[in-house]
Amino acid sequence: MSAADPAAGRTGVAEEIRRARAYLQRAVEPPNRDLAQLVARYGPVETADRLCRGAVPDGLLRAAAARRGTDRTDADLDAAAAAGARLLVPEDPDWPAWAFTALTTAGSRELAPPVALWARGPGNAAELADRSVTIVGSRAATGYGTHTAAEFAGALARRGVTVFSGAAFGIDAAAHRGALAVQGATVAVLACGPDRAYPSAHTSLIERIAAAGVVLTEYPPGTVPGRLRFLVRNRLLAALGAGCLVVESGARSGSGRTASDALALGRPVMAVPGPVTSAMSVGCHELVRKGRAELVGRPEDVLESVGRIGIDLALPPAGEVRPTDALGPAARAVHDALHTRAARSAGRIGEAAGLPPDAVRAALVELEEHGLAEYHQGLWQRPARRDGP
Amino acid sequence: MSAADPAAGRTGVAEEIRRARAYLQRAVEPPNRDLAQLVARYGPVETADRLCRGAVPDGLLRAAAARRGTDRTDADLDAAAAAGARLLVPEDPDWPAWAFTALTTAGSRELAPPVALWARGPGNAAELADRSVTIVGSRAATGYGTHTAAEFAGALARRGVTVFSGAAFGIDAAAHRGALAVQGATVAVLACGPDRAYPSAHTSLIERIAAAGVVLTEYPPGTVPGRLRFLVRNRLLAALGAGCLVVESGARSGSGRTASDALALGRPVMAVPGPVTSAMSVGCHELVRKGRAELVGRPEDVLESVGRIGIDLALPPAGEVRPTDALGPAARAVHDALHTRAARSAGRIGEAAGLPPDAVRAALVELEEHGLAEYHQGLWQRPARRDGP
The missing domain is CATH 1.10.10.10 (Winged helix-like DNA-binding domain superfamily/Winged helix DNA-binding domain)
Structure with missing residues (x-):
């Protein structure tokens, strides 16, 4: 057993499984449904062996061509451990298996499930995803947007809902901070290696999330984020939340993609409206107009969608009761x-x-x-x- | 012919018809479906005669008990003429017959059609209602609300859409002003007599509307507004607009009632979203959440709902086009x-x-x-x- 793998002994998962998944994750850029299907059929150890030998279907072989010949597993596990991260695998009890079921059964190649996740922090990802909402929105958020994201995140976190987001500027950061401010649970899913913080201005925010909950990524140590990786990462955010809340989004934005992924995965999508004079609310309004998102005006509305029926059901907003109401x-x-x-x-x-x-x-x-x-x-x-x- | 009835000669409607309807309107507090049905069966002249003699069904007789014995027709026509108003009747060519068809066929007693309307101003009510939107909302509107109401009203009026509203404080006044500001068409429907201006602070606004378009009311001269009369008036607003736009509304408001009437009359209801932090947008958001209103973010969205198919369609119709759509x-x-x-x-x-x-x-x-x-x-x-x- 590698001393660099702090989690291997902890959960009783065989080291060869964890190492095989580390190798596969590095060798094949996610998402790759062929790889997921091969692992489902042969298990991670045999799949890694087959990929190494080149005994896999052509498409997968081509996808792995650049990386399958170099085994960086030891270096990756060491680098991750140095950054306080472990490799979370589906064989672990804290793998968010239920949340990822939708990725396994999704029809689209782009929504393939991850082979493993690098995890920083003590949080149990499976438990955290059990009662959860993903909050996304514009990086160029307005004061209204960040205020609202923080308010909703805080109110939901106070009710025991984990706030998942992407640690980006704007809405993401406000959502994480809103949850942290009430000592609530929050999880960041990154589009870079577990040893990096992106954006770097959010290094300490990401540290706080890792200290209180967990920071996840499917990218091995050293990976830099790129536009495609943000989009690919978004499917994990969409899967990990029981619902997806868009707080502010412009006419075209990444949060729109996360909402599309959430819809494809059968998750309710919710959008917070804003002033029609604000360009940052155009995307939210369009989602509602197109019937792709439910309008939510209060955190209770979100709970009603993602919470447990009968426990979290929202009451209608209180209106003034007039003494003449009962009259004919x-x-x-x-x-x-x-x-x-x-x-x-x-x-x-x-x-x-x-x-x-x-x-x-x-x-x-x-x-x-x-x-x-x-x-x-x-x-x-x-x-x-x-x-x- | 009474010299006090300036419109009688103008349109060739027999004076006895106009006088009969003036009497009926004064004698029976609107709405009254029994009266509308009697008029439809016997015509206004015979119905007035029957009511005067007490030869009408019990329910109607009871409803008219307090007023049917006093014929104030001459006084009403004189008072109206002094205020520059005429009595518009269904026999007139400028009666908005098409808009009121929905009231005639509506099942509810509360949505009975009017017997006549007092009209101030040169506008042709039938033509004005042909291409129209009713804009309603909170009296206690915010700056955002009044700004948005004026913007939408102006943009719609510029496109030849008549803006109907109730001349109240807040959204109503902003909508009228937005239309007037672009020399557009706007109509006020009041809940008091044509010789009154309510609220009195809007006397000059109502004068401007009357000068440019028309001010309508089904209440005879001297009638003071009351809460019930505002609600009763709202059905006319709902009927006269091809669609109903709610700009700001609190958790409970009269505009919610107008929206309900519009829905009952088969008119599309639209709501402008606002900040979730604003109590004045709660009603709009609830309308959208309950599927009672479509969210609209731009005047073009309103045009799409109330405009003429093929002329105003700003965007392709929502919804996936299936290859089987054209099949029998x-x-x-x-x-x-x-x-x-x-x-x-x-x-x-x-x-x-x-x-x-x-x-x-x-x-x-x-x-x-x-x-x-x-x-x-x-x-x-x-x-x-x-x-x-």
């Missing part, structure tokens, strides 16, 4: 005809309300019972208000 | 009975589709022409898909 149309008409300062006869009231005498009398009695009409010396009026004009 | 029912049934992997005989297909042999053959030929069926060795099947797995 005749009583309302009579109430409208009553004045606060000038008392009137039932006849005058009936004329103003357009109602016959018996209906007026019945309504006045009903209003009196509700404390909405006062009778004095043959005349009726509204009681003076107790709570101001 | 027989061809669709046969298409459903075709399999992608297992070829079947025309006889088996006819059995599955429940169609006779000649209809099946015709449909198969049609499908083949569309590339939706393939023939091979006496058997038919769907072609393998060209666009992925």
Whole structure:
């Protein structure tokens, strides 16, 4: 057993399995569904052996051509360990197997499941993904967007929901910070090696996430992020959240792609609206208009979508309850005809309300019972208000 | 003919009809479907005579009890004329008959059509309602709300859409002003008599609307507004707009009621989103969440809903276009009975589709022409898909 692999002994997974997956992950750029299918059929050890010998289908051989000849497993495990990261494999009990089921069964090649994940931090990824939401949005977020992302993340984290995001500028960072601020659970999924922090300005944010929860990536140590890798990473974010919340997004953005992935994986997509005057809300509004996302106005709305039915069901937003709410149309008409300062006869009231005498009398009695009409010396009026004009 | 009725001679409607409707409108507080049905059966003159004599069904008699004995027609026509208003009746060519058809056919008693309308201003109500949107929203609107209402109203008015609203504080006033600012058409529908301006702070706004377009109300001169009358008025606003746009609304508001009326009348309802931090957008967001309103982010989105098909369509219609869309029912049934992997005989297909042999053959030929069926060795099947797995 390699001393550089701190997790191998911990969970009882055979070292050769972990090493085989480390090799496969380095050799084949994710996502690769052919590789996932081969591993499912032969297991990681035999698949690694076959790839090494070149005994795999042509497509996979071509995909691995540049890297399969060089075994960097020891160096990768050492570099990861030096950065405090371990290799999490599907054979580990804390592998988020349930969340990744959708990737295994997805039809698209782009949504193939990961072979393994580098993990920094003490968090149990399987437990964290169990009750979770992925929050994504624009890097060029507005103050409204970052405020809202932090508010939603904090409120959800306080209710035991893990906030997954990508540690990017803007919405991502605000979501992580919102969860951290309430000592909630948050997980960053990166598009670079576990020994790197991207963006570098978020080094300490990523450290805080790793210290409190876990930072995940499917890229081996030393990998630099690239535009394609961000897109590829997004499928993991989409899979790991029970739902995907888009807080701000421009007309074209990466968060739109994450939302598409989430939809393809059967995850509910939610979008936070914003001012129609804001370019940063155009993407959110389009998602709702196209029926691809549900509009959410409150963290409770998100809970309703991703939470456990019957536990987290949101209440309708509280509106003002008026004392006249319980009244029928005749009583309302009579109430409208009553004045606060000038008392009137039932006849005058009936004329103003357009109602016959018996209906007026019945309504006045009903209003009196509700404390909405006062009778004095043959005349009726509204009681003076107790709570101001 | 009464000199106090400036419109009677203008349109050639018999004076007795106009007078009868003036009497009925004063005698029976709107809405009243019994009255509308009686007028539809006997005409306004005989209905007025019957009501005066008490020869109407009990319900209507009770509803008119307080007022039917006093004929204030002359006084009403005089007061209206003094205020520059005429009585618009369904017999007039500028009666918005088409817009009110939905009220006539609506099932609800609350949505009964008006008997007549008092109209101030030169505008032709029928033409103005032909291409129109009703804009409603909170009286306690924010700066964002009034800005957005004015922007949308202006952009729509510039495209020849009449902006209907209720002249209230907040969104209503901003919508009227937005239309007036671009010399566009706008109509106010009031909940008080035509000789009154409510709210009084909007006296000059209402004057401007009357000067440029028309101000409508179904309440006779001298009528003061009340909460119930605002709700009753809202059904006219809902009917007069080809669509209903809610710009800002709190958790409970009159604009929610107008939206409900619009839905009941088969009008598309649209809501402008706003910051989730704003209490004034809660109602709009709830409308969208409940599937009662479509989210609109741009005036073009509104045009798409209320504009004329083929003229105003800004974007291609939402929704995937399927190759089977153009097929007739027989061809669709046969298409459903075709399999992608297992070829079947025309006889088996006819059995599955429940169609006779000649209809099946015709449909198969049609499908083949569309590339939706393939023939091979006496058997038919769907072609393998060209666009992925």
